[in-house]
Each structure stands twice: as structure tokens, then as C-alpha cells.
Amino acid sequence: xxxxxxxxxLRRGRLGIVTVLAVxxxxxxxxxxxxxxxxxRPGVPVEKxxxxxxxxxxxxxxxxxxGDNYELRNSAVLIRPWVAPGLKPxxxxxxxxxxxxxxxxxxxxxxxxxHVGHKVEIVGVIQPQTANVPPSPDTIVRPGTGPGTxxxxxxxxxxxxxxxxxxxxxxxxVPRLNNPELDNxxxxxxxxxxx
Amino acid sequence: MKRSHYLxxxxxxxxxxxxxxxxxxxxxxxxxxxxxxxxKDVEPILQKNCQSCHRPGQIAPMSLLSYQAARPWARAMxxxxxxxxxxxxxxxxxxxxxxxxxxxxxxxxxxxxxxWVDAGAPEGDPKDAPPAVVWPKDGWSIQPDVVVRGPSxxxxxxxxxxxxxxxxxxxPTGFTKDTWVTSVEIKPSDLQVxxxxxxxxxxxxxxxxxxxxxxxxxxxxxxxxxxxxxPATASTGAPRIxxxxxxxxxxNGVGGAPAxxxxxxxxxxxxxxxxxxxxDYRPFGAGALIPAGYDISIAQHYTPSxxxxxxxxxxxxxxxxxxxxxxxxxxxxxxxxxxFAIPPNEPNYLAPPGELEFGANAELVMMMPHMHVRGxxxxxxxxxPDGRKEVALSVxxxxxxxxxxxxxxxxxxxxxxxxxxxxxxYNNSTTNKYNxxxxxxxxxxNMTWEEMMSPFxxxxxxxxxxxxxxxxxxxxxxxGGE
Numbered sequence: 001x002x003x004x005x006x007x008x009x010l011r012r013g014r015l016g017i018v019t020v021l022a023v024x025x026x027x028x029x030x031x032x033x034x035x036x037x038x039x040x041r042p043g044v045p046v047e048k049x050x051x052x053x054x055x056x057x058x059x060x061x062x063x064x065x066x067g068d069n070y071e072l073r074n075s076a077v078l079i080r081p082w083v084a085p086g087l088k089p090x091x092x093x094x095x096x097x098x099x100x101x102x103x104x105x106x107x108x109x110x111x112x113x114x115h116v117g118h119k120v121e122i123v124g125v126i127q128p129q130t131a132n133v134p135p136s137p138d139t140i141v142r143p144g145t146g147p148g149t150x151x152x153x154x155x156x157x158x159x160x161x162x163x164x165x166x167x168x169x170x171x172x173x174v175p176r177l178n179n180p181e182l183d184n185x186x187x188x189x190x191x192x193x194x195x
Numbered sequence: 196m197k198r199s200h201y202l203x204x205x206x207x208x209x210x211x212x213x214x215x216x217x218x219x220x221x222x223x224x225x226x227x228x229x230x231x232x233x234x235k236d237v238e239p240i241l242q243k244n245c246q247s248c249h250r251p252g253q254i255a256p257m258s259l260l261s262y263q264a265a266r267p268w269a270r271a272m273x274x275x276x277x278x279x280x281x282x283x284x285x286x287x288x289x290x291x292x293x294x295x296x297x298x299x300x301x302x303x304x305x306x307x308x309x310x311w312v313d314a315g316a317p318e319g320d321p322k323d324a325p326p327a328v329v330w331p332k333d334g335w336s337i338q339p340d341v342v343v344r345g346p347s348x349x350x351x352x353x354x355x356x357x358x359x360x361x362x363x364x365x366x367p368t369g370f371t372k373d374t375w376v377t378s379v380e381i382k383p384s385d386l387q388v389x390x391x392x393x394x395x396x397x398x399x400x401x402x403x404x405x406x407x408x409x410x411x412x413x414x415x416x417x418x419x420x421x422x423x424x425x426p427a428t429a430s431t432g433a434p435r436i437x438x439x440x441x442x443x444x445x446x447n448g449v450g451g452a453p454a455x456x457x458x459x460x461x462x463x464x465x466x467x468x469x470x471x472x473x474x475d476y477r478p479f480g481a482g483a484l485i486p487a488g489y490d491i492s493i494a495q496h497y498t499p500s501x502x503x504x505x506x507x508x509x510x511x512x513x514x515x516x517x518x519x520x521x522x523x524x525x526x527x528x529x530x531x532x533x534x535f536a537i538p539p540n541e542p543n544y545l546a547p548p549g550e551l552e553f554g555a556n557a558e559l560v561m562m563m564p565h566m567h568v569r570g571x572x573x574x575x576x577x578x579x580p581d582g583r584k585e586v587a588l589s590v591x592x593x594x595x596x597x598x599x600x601x602x603x604x605x606x607x608x609x610x611x612x613x614x615x616x617x618x619x620x621y622n623n624s625t626t627n628k629y630n631x632x633x634x635x636x637x638x639x640x641n642m643t644w645e646e647m648m649s650p651f652x653x654x655x656x657x658x659x660x661x662x663x664x665x666x667x668x669x670x671x672x673x674x675g676g677e
Contacts, residue, residue, distance in 0.1 A: 050333055051333050051335065051509075054344075055344060075405070077367055077406075079344070080369060081343045081368070082341065082342040083340065083341055084338075084341070091341060091374075092371065092372065092374050093369075093370055093371030093372035093374075093487060095369060098405075100401065100403045100404065100405050101402045101403065102405040103407075128348055128349040128505045129347065129349065129408045130350075130351065131360055132351050132354045132355075132359060173413040174412040175410075175411055177404065177407050177408060177410075179407055180407055
């Protein structure tokens with residue numbers, strides 16, 4: 001009965017477009033809610049984990065522009081381990097930057113141009129990494145390049161034995177690396193020159 | 196591994212759901228005065244043997260922390276405990292060793308649970324309940340004093356060949372002063388996609404690349420198997436790389452196991468594996484030193500689940516302000532060395548044994564066999580200098596899905612010259628239900644459909660003992676395959 005009436009109204013164009021849109025919006029919202037899974041709902045307090053170390057790091061390095069992209073190179077990295085309440089904050093020592101050759105790709109470009117070539121301090125969150133990226137000149141470790149590579153092997157046949165189906169020249173593996181990406185906040189200038 | 200892992204999991208969950216569906220018909224009748232009830236009889240068993248896994252954030256699929264949570268699973272609980280499938284435990288008792296990590300049930304416990312279920316799974320009087328166990332928050336096994344965030348990792352839904360190569364990432368510890376740690380736990384956030392996360396500690400180098408994943412794109416066949424030399428070449432000792440060599444050859448100074456000089460730092464080479472617990476040195480009054488400024492090398496292995504996931508691992512520590520009397524060292528007795536090649540359809544392949552010689556007085560406290568899905572059994576035998584043999588652990592039915600620590604209740608004392616001899620068998624036949632392909636040769640490799648022989652173990656030594664002297668490395672049969 002209701003279905004027949006609805007069909008009739010639809011056929012006659014008497015079911016307002018607003019109604020149709022409203023139904024569509026509700027359906028979409030319902031599907032979105034289903035997909036959201038454990039997403040927080042408005043008005044419902046989210047229980048914060050009791051143990052929640054900060055995801056932010058502090059990186060101090062040289063700001064470099066590569067094409068349209070910005071990198072922080074030779075970055076000293078400071079992290080703050082989570083320390084249980086009741087323990088001294090310096091239980092594992094006072095946080096200090098650890099020098100490195102790390103290259104961070106910076107996600108946000110605003111305000112960076114003025115500091116290219118400067119030593120800067122940036123706070124940010126490292127984006128999730130992955131090992132499944134297509135090979136590129138940036139991700140293939142070339143023989144003898146990169147840090148700690150005094151004894152780095154040639155990529156081809158680096159492990160000595162070649163594949164049963166391949167020739168002796170066929171590489172068994174290709175060493176790869178992928179520079180991390182930093183969701184960066186506004187920077188702080190440390191000095192106008194980089195060592 | 197995940198294929199079988201998921202299969203087992205899916206079958207298990209299906210069985211549990213089926214069983215729990217049946218259980219809803221169990222009468223909700225009040226228990227007679229002397230009857231077996233949840234709070235009086237069953238809850239103490241669950242607290243002691245089950246809740247460490249069956250609570251939120253742990254590997255078990257459902258919580259058994261309360262009557263309301265446990266009640267729907269009553270029938271499944273009976274089925275699993277009567278079959279001795281739960282709690283999982285695989286050590287052969289005939290060698291006279293007992294283990295503090297043994298959570299298996301006594302026959303009396305099994306009878307209690309069965310009687311409770313048969314009686315309609317009555318709740319009983321809550322006043323009879325034992326005090327609730329205060330478990331660590333957020334799914335931790337230890338209550339950490341300090342936590343360091345590991346690198347977050349995006350696991351693609353369906354990568355090529357369904358393979359994500361092992362990836363190593365270095366992060367700073369943030370420890371700027373020498374710190375004695377008394378337990379270590381590696382806690383992934385997404386257990387479904389985490390095959391393993393192993394850590395070791397290494398001295399800081401100013402040319403390190405932090406948070407930069409390093410991996411090797413390997414040549415693999417259609418089944419995702421790394422292309423290896425043919426069996427004839429392998430059996431004659433084709434050059435393989437061992438973890439130390441790999442470390443030396445890697446552009447970030449990273450590899451699997453720590454360099455020998457670092458074997459004791461932080462406790463050594465520590466892994467999260469399916470079914471594994473935290474590394475807890477406290478019951479032995481032991482600890483491990485992490486020197487100021489050291490970095491953490493994190494080897495991550497993820498398995499795609501068909502749905503993109505992001506894992507946010509954390510590493511937790513308990514710490515001691517004073518040096519403990521004993522030092523904990525974890526390592527492994529050899530590995531899948533030269534000549535490791537399992538023929539097709541071989542049901543009982545004996546791998547080249549792993550062997551390691553002790554160079555100092557020590558106490559063997561923990562063993563943790565690691566193989567992949569063709570692993571059949573593993574036996575750790577201590578060969579004392581006088582020739583006396585002592586089986587410290589025999590796992591006759593290895594299960595990849597439960598890679599647990601076997602912590603000896605009474606450690607085995609070893610003197611310099613003692614050897615730890617480890618033998619393992621593999622089943623590459625159709626009688627192995629987890630075998631993905633019995634018709635091919637199987638070699639050491641990183642993926643679960645390849646193989647490993649990693650007899651991990653932990654010892655404690657006096658703190659004054661130079662950790663580099665505990666093992667005579669030259670005596671280690673370790674050709675790689677870690």
C-alpha cells in the first residue's frame with residue numbers, strides 16, 4: 001500500500017526533490033558511519049590511552065629546496081620518551097638532540113622559502129612509513145653511497161649467489177631506502193648558516 | 196604464515212561462534228549451593244591461566260575478564276580446554292623441566308570448567324569472586340615505566356605477490372643516561388598485520404639515518420619465494436649472508452641480530468612474535484644495560500590483510516635505578532646455516548643442528564623456538580663439559596601461531612665449555628596442514644612460506660661478567676637464515 005503510493009507519487013513527480021535528496025544524504029551518512037568503524041562520534045568522549053607517548057619529534061637541520069619540495073637535511077633528532085607518572089621526568093636522562101644525516105621531506109611549505117639555507121628547528125609528526133614504493137633514484141641505494149657504506153655492496157648480486165633461473169649478473173636484491181616525511185609545524189630559525 | 200594464521204583463526208572463530216550460538220540455549224538457572232560456579236571456581240582459573248591473553252588489547256579474540264564477557268563463550272571454553280588446545284602449551288613434560296610460563300591447565304581445572312558448563316554455566320554469588328587482577332593498562336603485559344614510540348608503518352592492502360619485505364628502521368632511544376632496564380615489551384597496535392617486530396640496540400653513529408626504512412627488493416618467483424641457488428649448489432655451501440655480514444653491508448649499519456659486542460645491550464635481540472610475551476628479567480633479579488645515546492634498530496615484518504592498515508608500535512621498559520645483580524642476555528644457537536634445504540614431500544627433515552659454546556658461567560633461563568609453517572619440532576639439549584646431556588626443552592609439536600617463551604622454573608647452570616645443541620625437524624609433506632606447497636624445495640628465507648631455524652634463548656650472568664665473553668662466537672653454527 002505504502003509502496004504503491006510512493007511509486008505513484010514518484011511517477012507523478014510529486015515527491016519533492018528535497019525529500020529525495022534527504023534520503024540520499026541519510027543513506028550516504030549511514031554508509032559513511034558504517035565505514036567509520038571506531039571513529040569518534042560527536043559528543044562522545046574518547047577515552048585517552050593511559051600510556052600515550054608523544055608522536056612529535058624535534059628535528060634540527062639545514063633547510064634545502066629541491067625543485068618545489070623542501071627537505072631538512074643532516075637533522076639532529078630529539079624525542080621525548082613517555083615516563084610513567086610518579087617517576088622523575090629525567091628517569092632516562094634529559095632529552096637532547098641526537099645528530100644524524102636524516103633527510104626529512106617536509107609536508108607544509110608555508111614560510112619555508114625565507115629560510116632556505118638556514119639551520120632551523122622543526123617540530124612535527126613523522127608520517128607512517130612503507131617499504132612498498134616504486135624504485136626511483138631517491139630510493140635505490142647506489143653502491144658506495146649513503147652513510148656507513150664503506151663496505152656497501154654493489155646492488156647486483158650483492159649476496160653472492162645468483163638466482164637459479166637467472167644469470168650471474170642478475171641481482172638477487174636491490175637495497176632500498178625511503179626518506180621519511182614530516183608533518184611539520186612552523187619552524188624556528190637557529191642560525192643563518194648551515195655547517 | 197598469515198594465510199595459515201588466518202585460516203586457523205577463521206576456523207577457530209567460526210567454531211567459537213558456532214559453539215557460543217549453541218551455548219545461548221544453556222539454561223540460566225541459579226546454581227545449587229555446592230555447585231560449581233563462575234565466581235567461586237572458574238574465575239580463579241581464568242585469572243591464573245587465561246586472562247593474560249583474554250583481555251582487551253591482547254592477542255585473544257575475546258575477553259574473559261568478567262562473567263558477562265565469558266558467559267557467551269562457555270561451550271567453546273569447554274571444547275577447547277577438554278581438547279587441551281587452550282591454553283596453548285607445547286613443551287614435552289617427560290624431560291622433568293617445569294616452566295614459569297606454563298599456563299596449561301591441570302586435569303582438575305579442566306574438570307571444573309567442564310562441570311561448570313554442563314551445569315548451565317551459572318554465575319554464582321559475586322561475593323565468592325577472587326579479587327580482580329589489576330592488569331597493566333592499554334593491553335600491555337608489563338606496566339612500563341618508560342615507553343618509546345617505534346616508527347609507524349603503513350601496510351598496503353594488496354602489494355605485489357602479497358609480499359612486504361622486511362624493513363629496518365633506526366630510532367633514537369631518547370635515553371641520554373645509562374639506564375638499566377628490567378623488562379622490555381614490544382607492542383604493535385595492529386596484531387592482525389604484524390608478523391614480527393624485532394629490536395636490538397646499537398651505538399649511535401652520527402651518519403645514521405633515523406626513521407628511514409631500509410629494505411631489499413628481492414627477486415621472487417610467482418609464489419613470492421625468494422629465488423635461491425639450486426639444491427645442489429645450496430648443499431655444497433653456496434655463499435649465504437649471515438646477520439652480522441648483512442649489518443656490515445647495509446647502508447644504514449642495520450641488520451637482524453646485534454653485532455657481537457652489543458649482544459647484551461638492552462637484553463640482546465628481542466622480538467614480538469605471535470603468542471609471545473614480554474621479556475621480563477625481574478623474576479631473576481636481572482636487568483640489561485642500555486648505554487646513554489644508543490639507538491634502537493627495529494626490524495619490522497608485516498603481512499598484508501587485504502585492507503590497508505597502519506601499525507603504531509611502542510616499546511615499553513621497566514627500569515631500575517640501581518644495577519641489578521644479574522645481567523640478561525638473549526641470543527640464538529645458530530640458525531638455518533649452510534646446507535639447509537628441505538626436499539619436496541619430505542615429512543621429517545633434520546636441519547643442520549645449531550650449536551653454541553658458553554665461555555662463562557651462566558644460567559639458562561629462557562628458550563623460544565622460532566621456525567615457520569613447516570617447522571615440526573625443536574629440542575634444546577645442554578651438553579655439559581663432562582659429556583652429560585640435559586634436555587632443557589623439547590617442543591614435539593611446534594605451532595607457528597604460538598611462539599612462546601619457555602622460562603625455566605629452575606634455571607640450568609652452565610659452565611665454560613658447556614654447549615647448547617639444538618635440533619629441529621621440518622615437515623614439507625601433505626601431512627602438514629599448514630604447508631603451502633609440498634612439491635618444492637624450501638630454503639631459509641624471510642617469508643613464512645620460506646623457512647627459518649632460530650633457537651632463541653636467554654641466559655643470566657653476574658653483572659660483573661663481560662657480556663662479550665658469555666658465548667664463544669667462533670663455535671656458533673650460524674650461517675644465516677635469521
